[in-house]
Amino acid sequence: MIETVFDSERLPVGERFASWYEMTRHALISTRVRSEDAADFRASARVIGTNTFQVSTEVVRSPLRADRTAKHIRQSDPEQYLLGVIRTGTHGFSQRGREATVGVGDLVLFDSSQPFRACYEGGAHQMFFLPKAVLPLPATEVAMLLATPLSGRDGIGGILSQCLREILREPAPYRAAEIIRLFDIALELLTTLLAHELHALRTLPPESHRQALLARVHTFIHQNLGDPDLSPQTVAEAHHVSLRHLQQLLATADTTPASMIRRKRLEQCRRALMDPRQSRRAIHAIAARWGFTDAAHFSRLFRATYGASPSEFRVAHESLVGGTTGGPRE
Secondary structure, eight states: OEEEEEEGGGSOGGGHHHHHHHHHHHHTOOOEEEOTTGGGOOEEEEEEEOSSOEEEEEEEOSOEEEEEOHHHHHHOOOOEEEEEEEOSSOEEEEETTEEEEEOTTEEEEEETTSOEEEEESSEEEEEEEEEGGGSOSOHHHHGGGBTOOEEOSSHHHHHHHHHHHHHTOSSOOOOHHHHHHHHHHHHHHHHHHHHHHHHHHTTSSTTHHHHHHHHHHHHHHHHTTTOTTOOHHHHHHHTTOOHHHHHHHHHTTTOOHHHHHHHHHHHHHHHHHHOGGGTTSOHHHHHHHTTOOOHHHHHHHHHHHHSSOHHHHHHHHHTTTTOOOSSOOO
C-alpha cells in the first residue's frame, strides 16, 4: 500500500504553496494551481492507494483554483476517472462546457483526458482515482455525466461515499488486503451508481437505443469474462444482432469485440495478481478463472500488455504492498 501525507502547517510559510503544488503533481494529478492566499497557503492532504486505485482526502483552508489544461494532458495523462466527494464547503467544477456547483454530500465525476477546472473556497473533499479501463461502462455514455452533481447522501451514492470514507479512516483499522477489497467494492458501487443515472438519461437522446445496446454489451462481457466460451459471436447472439453489427457498434468506442474481451480479462487477472489474498493461488488458476485456457498464451498476452510476465508482475507488486511512505509517489 502506498501512502502520502501533507500538512502545510509543518512547513515554513514561504514553502507551503510550492510544496502543495509538487505534492498534488506527483501524488494526485498534474494541474496549474493558483491561490490568492499563496503567501500564507493552508491545506492538508492524505493519499492512500495501490498501483490501480487511489483515494485522497484534502482539506483546503485557502481559496484555490486548479486547472488541468490540454498541455498537461499532452505531457502526461494517466487515463483516469476522478470522483470527487464533497465533505464540507461548496466547490465549483467545470468540464466539457458544463459548470457545476456542488455542496456537502454531492459527488462529481471528471475525466483526466479532458481539460477541467476545480475551484475551492475552503472545505474538505475526497477524490477517488481509477483507471478508465476498469469501469465497465462505455466512455461515450460516462461522458454524459461528467461535471454533473450526483447525490452521495443516500442510496448507492451514500454507500459509495461511506466506503471511500472507510478507506481513509484514521487511525487506519484495515490491513492492506482489506483496503484492496474496499477499492473493489467502491468500483462496483460507482459502476452501479453511474449505470442507474445513465438509465434515466437514455430515454432522452435520439440515439438512446444504440447507447443502451452498447451499455448492455459492456455489462454482458464484464459478467461473463470467466466463461472460456465467451467470444464475439456469443456476445452478438446474446443480444440478437449480427457479428458485423456488433463490430460496428464497438468501433464507435474505438475497440473490437475480441479486444474488449481480452482487455477486460487481462485487467481482472492483473487485479488478482495484486491481491495479497490470492498470493498463494497458482497463476494458471487465476488465468483459467478469467477465461484463459492456454497458460502460455495468457503469459505472452500479459507480458505484451504490462511489460512483465505474470510471475514477475506479482513479485514486483508484493514488494510494494505493506510498505508506506510519507513523501510523494514517484
